[in-house]
Each structure stands twice: as structure tokens, then as C-alpha cells.
Amino acid sequence: MRVVIADDEPLALALMRSMLERMGGVDVVAECPNGEAVLDAVHEHHPDLLFLDIEMPGLSGFDVVKALQADIMPMIVFATAYEQYALKAFDLHAVDYVMKPLDSNRITRAIARAAERMAARRDLYELKPALIGVMDELARQRDAQGGPAVAEGRAVE
Secondary structure, three states, X not given: OEEEEEOOOHHHHHHHXXXXXXXXXXXXXXXXXXXXXXXXXXXXXXOOEEEEOOOOOOOOHHHHHHHOOHHHOOEEEEEEOOHHXXXXXXXXXXXXXXXXXXXXXXXXXXXXXXXXXXXXXXXXXXXXXXXXXXXXXXXXXHHHHOOOEEEOOEEEO
16 A cells, blocks of 8 residues: 655654554655645655645645545545544545554554555446446347336336
8 A cells, every 4th residue: 555644743754654664565655744745745656545644834634635636536544633623534535533642553443444445446446347337238228129228127217
């Protein structure tokens, strides 16, 4: 899993990197001290996951998420010292919300959640051609019959 970490505190970045590097299957591709650097890193490295501090100089973690286009949006874990932002974080579809001081068990759980979402996305991506095939077949049936197609005994418009 390709990960970008962002925090304006150098010690927090170092701790996060250390925790993530001890986990198998995690590759920290960039460390960012501010939101602008995160945007650049996402475009350059195409990470699967961002660990974002919320309060950073310039663009906040929330500003970063709002600035990213949906087609390049990685999964997000917010890592912050502020509880009051949790609801907003999940409104932005965050995978997790980790409180500082960072705890390796919480980081491990956040990575596990992200891995589960990645697997679910991959499964959906792999099912897409089959679903398109079924939809095309139903459309052919509908066109050939001059009316609704039938799937499992029900009319499909």
C-alpha cells in the first residue's frame, strides 16, 4: 500500500514513518509538512492512502481533501490531536480518525481498514465487466423483443 503522510510537526512525521515502516506491505512514498506539498505528492505518487494532520499551515487537511479530484482521491486517515473534527472527517469519507499521541495499535487498525477498503474496491472493479455484460444482454433482449427484458422472472426496463 502506497502511503503519503502529512504533518507540520517534524517529530510527528518521523514517528508516523517509523510506525508505518515496521508494517509489512506499507510503502511511505512521501512526507509532507503542509497541505500544498500533499497535493503535489498525490499527483506525483498516486498513493492509496493519506495520513493527514488537520491543522497545518496554509491548507488544512480538510482543505486538501476538498482540493483533490474524485478520480485521484486516495483513502484518508486523519491523524490529529483534536477530537472536535471527527464528525467532519467522517463526512468526508475518512477511513479512520487517529488521535495524537499516535499509538501503533491504532495505526495498525487504520491500515487494516484501508486494506479492507482496497480489497472491496478491487472486487468491485473486477465485477464491473461482468455487470456490464449482463446489462448489455438485457438491453439486447429488450430490443429483440420490442419490450422489457426479463431477468429472474421480472421485467427489466
